[in-house]
Amino acid sequence: MKTDRTVPNAWDIAVFAVIALAAAITLIFSRPGGEPGSSVEIRVGDEIFATAELSSDKTIDVDGLCVVEISGGEARVISAKCKNQICVRHRAISRPGEVIICLPQQVTVRVTGGPDAVI
Numbered sequence: 001m002k003t004d005r006t007v008p009n010a011w012d013i014a015v016f017a018v019i020a021l022a023a024a025i026t027l028i029f030s031r032p033g034g035e036p037g038s039s040v041e042i043r044v045g046d047e048i049f050a051t052a053e054l055s056s057d058k059t060i061d062v063d064g065l066c067v068v069e070i071s072g073g074e075a076r077v078i079s080a081k082c083k084n085q086i087c088v089r090h091r092a093i094s095r096p097g098e099v100i101i102c103l104p105q106q107v108t109v110r111v112t113g114g115p116d117a118v119i
Contacts, residue, residue, distance in 0.1 A: 036096075037111035037112055037113050038053065038054060038112070038113030039051055039052060040053075040075045040109060040110065041112050042068055042107065042109050042110075044062060044065065049062055049107075051112075054073050057070060057071045062107055065107055066080035066105055066107050067079045067080075075111065076090070076091070077102065077107075077109060082104040083104065084104075087100050087107070094111060096111055096112060096113060099111075
């Protein structure tokens with residue numbers, strides 16, 4: 001005899017709850033946090049193009065490939081020659097380890113340092 005299993009039983013609900021809880025914990029702990037970084041490192045390919053303090057407000061033209069704006073303790077790409085503009089649409093970054101990558105132009109913008117950084 002076949003039974004119609006359209007209604008979830010207690011085990012189905014328990015498994016779903018455990019998976020939902022694990023996903024929520026992962027999202028909470030994977031979000032960037034902590035203290036803001038102290039500087040930004042801009043690379044073109046493997047070479048460092050420029051470094052700048054996050055506390056300074058400036059605009060950096062990266063060899064005509066893109067333009068990086070540092071303002072209010074955050075860095076963002078405000079224009080780029082790439083077709084898809086993903087780097088321009090990326091949110092501003094300010095925490096150590098955060099990166100904006102323009103893959104077609106091979107440009108990376110990385111936040112470095114922080115209050116405990118070794119100089």
